[in-house]
Amino acid sequence: MTTLDQIAAPNRRRRFGSLTLWAGIALVGIHIAVGLLTVVWSPYDPSGMTGGRLEAPSWLHWAGTDRLGRDFLTQIMIGSRIALIVGTGAAAIGAIIGVTLGLLAAFATKLLDDAFAATLDILIAFPTLLIAMLVVAAADTANLGSAIFALGIALSAIVARLTRILTKRVLLLDYITAARTSGTSWLGIVFRHILPNIWPTLSVSFALQFGLAAIAEASLSYLGLGAPPPNASWGRLLQEAQGTVYTAPIGAIAPGIALVSLVIGINLLADGLRDSVDPTRRAR
Amino acid sequence: MSALLDIKQLSLHTENVRLLYGVDLTIAPGERVGLIGESGSGKSLTAMAATGLLPTNIRASGSITLAGRPVIDASEHQLNLLRGSAAAVVFQEPLTALDPLMRIGRQIAEPLRRRAARDGQRLSGTELDAAVLAMMGDVALPDPERIARAYPHEISGGQRQRVAIAMALACKPSLLIADEPTTALDVTTQAEILCLLDRLVRERNMALLFISHDLPVVAGIVDRVVVLRQGEVVEAGPVHQVFAHPQHAYTQSLVAAAHAFDTALGAAP
Ligand SMILES: Nc1ncnc2c1ncn2[C@@H]1O[C@H](COP(=O)(O)OP(=O)(O)OP(=O)(O)O)[C@@H](O)[C@H]1O
Ligand SMILES: [Mg+2]
Numbered sequence: 114m115t116t117l118d119q120i121a122a123p124n125r126r127r128r129f130g131s132l133t134l135w136a137g138i139a140l141v142g143i144h145i146a147v148g149l150l151t152v153v154w155s156p157y158d159p160s161g162m163t164g165g166r167l168e169a170p171s172w173l174h175w176a177g178t179d180r181l182g183r184d185f186l187t188q189i190m191i192g193s194r195i196a197l198i199v200g201t202g203a204a205a206i207g208a209i210i211g212v213t214l215g216l217l218a219a220f221a222t223k224l225l226d227d228a229f230a231a232t233l234d235i236l237i238a239f240p241t242l243l244i245a246m247l248v249v250a251a252a253d254t255a256n257l258g259s260a261i262f263a264l265g266i267a268l269s270a271i272v273a274r275l276t277r278i279l280t281k282r283v284l285l286l287d288y289i290t291a292a293r294t295s296g297t298s299w300l301g302i303v304f305r306h307i308l309p310n311i312w313p314t315l316s317v318s319f320a321l322q323f324g325l326a327a328i329a330e331a332s333l334s335y336l337g338l339g340a341p342p343p344n345a346s347w348g349r350l351l352q353e354a355q356g357t358v359y360t361a362p363i364g365a366i367a368p369g370i371a372l373v374s375l376v377i378g379i380n381l382l383a384d385g386l387r388d389s390v391d392p393t394r395r396a397r
Numbered sequence: 398m399s400a401l402l403d404i405k406q407l408s409l410h411t412e413n414v415r416l417l418y419g420v421d422l423t424i425a426p427g428e429r430v431g432l433i434g435e436s437g438s439g440k441s442l443t444a445m446a447a448t449g450l451l452p453t454n455i456r457a458s459g460s461i462t463l464a465g466r467p468v469i470d471a472s473e474h475q476l477n478l479l480r481g482s483a484a485a486v487v488f489q490e491p492l493t494a495l496d497p498l499m500r501i502g503r504q505i506a507e508p509l510r511r512r513a514a515r516d517g518q519r520l521s522g523t524e525l526d527a528a529v530l531a532m533m534g535d536v537a538l539p540d541p542e543r544i545a546r547a548y549p550h551e552i553s554g555g556q557r558q559r560v561a562i563a564m565a566l567a568c569k570p571s572l573l574i575a576d577e578p579t580t581a582l583d584v585t586t587q588a589e590i591l592c593l594l595d596r597l598v599r600e601r602n603m604a605l606l607f608i609s610h611d612l613p614v615v616a617g618i619v620d621r622v623v624v625l626r627q628g629e630v631v632e633a634g635p636v637h638q639v640f641a642h643p644q645h646a647y648t649q650s651l652v653a654a655a656h657a658f659d660t661a662l663g664a665a666p
Contacts, residue, residue: 223453287493291561294448295508295568296481299473305507309498 134385140378144371148194157184159191159345170363177363179353185364188345189371195346196327196375199261203326204319206265211272212315216303218273219280230277236270242329244270249338257340260333264326275318279311313387320383324376331372347372399465401426401572401604402447402484407459409442409451409628416442416455417628426571429598429605431615431636433651434625440608443625444574447606448484449476464571481508481568482515489577491557495549501560502545505529508567536563537593555586559593566597572604579614591618613655616640624648 157163163184170177177185218229236244241264248263283289283306292302333339334348342349347368354364402424409417417439424430434440445451447461449468461468464483466475485508488494496504506529513520520528533541536559544552544560552560558578565573575594579587595618598605609615615622615636622639624632624647631645643649 287488287490288496290450291486291488291494291564292496293450294480294484294486294574295564296477296479296511297507298477305499306496310496 131385133381134389137378137380137382137385140374141382144193144197144375144378147190148197151187151190151194155187155190157187159183159187169361177361179350179364180357185350185367188350189347189367191345192347192350192368192371193375195257195340195344196330196372198257199264199330200323200327200375200379202261203264203268203330204323206262207268207272207322207326208315208319210265210269212276214269214273215276216280216307218277219284220299226277230274233270233274233277237274241267241271241325242332245329245333246336246338249333257344260330260339263333264329267329268322268326272315272318272322276311276315279314280307283307283310317383317387320379320386323379327372327375327379331368400424400462401428401464402606403460403462404443404447405460407443407446407457407461409439409446409455409457411454411456415628417446419459420625420628420630421633422623422630424572424604424606427602427604428621429607429619431619431622432606432608432625433610433612433615433622435610438625439628440610440625441576444486444576444606444608447574448480448486481511481570483570484572484574485565485568485570486574486576487558487561487565487578489580491554491561491581492549494561495557497549499548500545501547501549501552502526502529505532505545505560505563505567508564512567512569532563532567533560535566535597536560538563555582555590558582558586558590562590562594562597566601569601570603572606573598574606574608576608577610580609580611587614594618612640612651613658616655624651 160183162181163178165178166180179185179188214229218226221229244267245260245263248266249259252259252263289302289306292306297305330339330346331348331351334346335352336348337352339346339348350368351365354361354368358365400423402422404420404422407417407420407422408415420439420443422430422432422443432440432443442451442455446457447463447468449461449471451457457469459469463479466479466483468476468479471479495501506525509528509532510520510525529545530541533545538544538556538559544556549557549560558581562578573594578594579590582590591614594605594607597603598618605619607615607619612622619636621634622632622636623630624639624645626645626647632639632643632648639648640652643652
């Protein structure tokens with residue numbers, strides 16, 4: 114029995130691995146499809162008063178209407194687009210700044226590196242949201258761009274610290290020494306050996322950053338620091354639903370489900386991707 | 398004739414410990430030298446110092462000349478020009494010496510391409526592929542086409558070490574430094590790899606610095622040995638002379654151990 118189980122195990126692991134990946138692709142795919150769709154089409158005009166106020170879900174308005182009589186499903190769908198833009202933008206800015214700084218720190222002299230590590234630890238001690246709020250406040254106009262930039266900056270500290278640690282670990286390995294003894298330049302080592310080897314871990318972290326950014330953007334909007342109307346961010350929808358949560362609970366439930374499904378989806382996707390990027394983990 | 402590698406009075410120290418004291422080591426072009434010593438005696442550090450790859454916390458004094466150029470205090474750029482073409486290294490642990498995420502073929506292609514570029518040629522596409530397969534043939538890797546597409550964890554330890562040797566040879570170095578290249582392997586594979594190294598170094602007229610803690614392993618393939626103990630050279634000379642008349646007590650114990658081993662082998666049925 115045991116032997117049979119052992120033989121079957123790798124196979125099951127692979128099925129499970131691809132299941133994770135496919136679930137992630139499905140969830141994120143739905144959000145991407147919806148987000149793209151809203152660029153060209155939405156069920157109703159997002160700012161048009163197309164029904165009564167706070168209508169319950171019906172065939173005409175699948176998720177009901179908000180307190181101004183606007184179609185709620187339309188707003189949720191536009192929220193997908195905004196969450197994707199913010200998540201991708203912030204994660205990308207965080208990745209570019211963070212990876213660059215992390216690599217530089219790993220290669221820097223001991224003194225510089227220590228100073229850098231201490232600075233990062235202090236930055237990371239502040240919640241991402243707080244840093245983002247400070248950056249938004251400093252930018253003094255709240256728009257989508259400043260929210261993305263603020264979150265990107267806040268996330269870059271986390272990415273930089275991770276990159277620095279991962280790079281330092283790889284730098285100690287024999288194959289880096291081997292590459293150096295055969296005359297590979299520093300840039301060659303970074304692009305050929307270090308980045309590919311830290312990529313599986315980094316990519317998972319980028320996905321986490323994406324999720325963090327989507328949640329943080331919702332929080333910023335909830336606090337009125339995010340993108341102003343007519344950008345129907347899920348955070349703003351939640352904030353607007355706050356007063357009517359007992360009479361029209363769908364107003365709080367629907368944006369919540371949308372946000373959670375996107376964040377879970379991106380995490381599943383990252384997990385599945387890591388397994389397929391790393392040949393030592395890939396089931397053959 | 399000027400020496401290829403000339404180490405004079407090399408001392409290494411960290412902030413509070415001295416790791417190497419006044420080591421002298423000369424290798425002429427085409428010469429084969431063994432560096433012997435127990436674990437922790439400073440063999441690997443000597444090799445790293447020769448290619449200018451000491452850990453940053455270790456300071457060197459004395460002089461090291463590789464292919465006529467000073468190594469200590471040389472800039473990273475100058476060292477990079479020396480590395481590979483003047484000296485290349487094969488490491489002890491064949492698994493960790495290969496990039497786990499890069500296919501074997503690409504790992505061998507990289508030094509081949511770089512060496513060609515240094516010689517002013519461009520090597521790419523099918524030409525490069527052919528050179529990689531030829532290189533793999535030279536180190537007697539079976540089924541080169543399959544192994545070229547494999548990742549390091551998919552081939553055996555002996556095959557990995559052959560790959561590491563191919564990567565070092567692809568640099569066409571004047572000096573090959575082999576840092577205990579067979580320690581991690583079983584006895585049969587060890588003998589095969591030694592034969593291979595011996596043949597390749599002869600064929601290509603390379604100098605060899607062979608590092609080991611095992612006197613009999615070294616004796617078969619080098620002309621001269623240098624014995625290191627606790628960071629100091631205790632004995633140096635032609636291999637037959639050191640074997641026949643060991644001067645230092647430590648070398649005597651090494652030779653005695655080797656003889657005992659031989660006798661034990663001879664006595665076995
Ligand atoms: N980065 C370092 N910082 C401080 N001490 C070091 C460092 N690297 C090596 N040493 C010390 O230097 C001494 C010599 O090390 P080395 O690696 O040259 O030994 P070795 O002769 O190659 O031994 P082995 O046969 O086990 O490989 C050891 O005592 C070791 O502890
Ligand atoms: Mg060693």
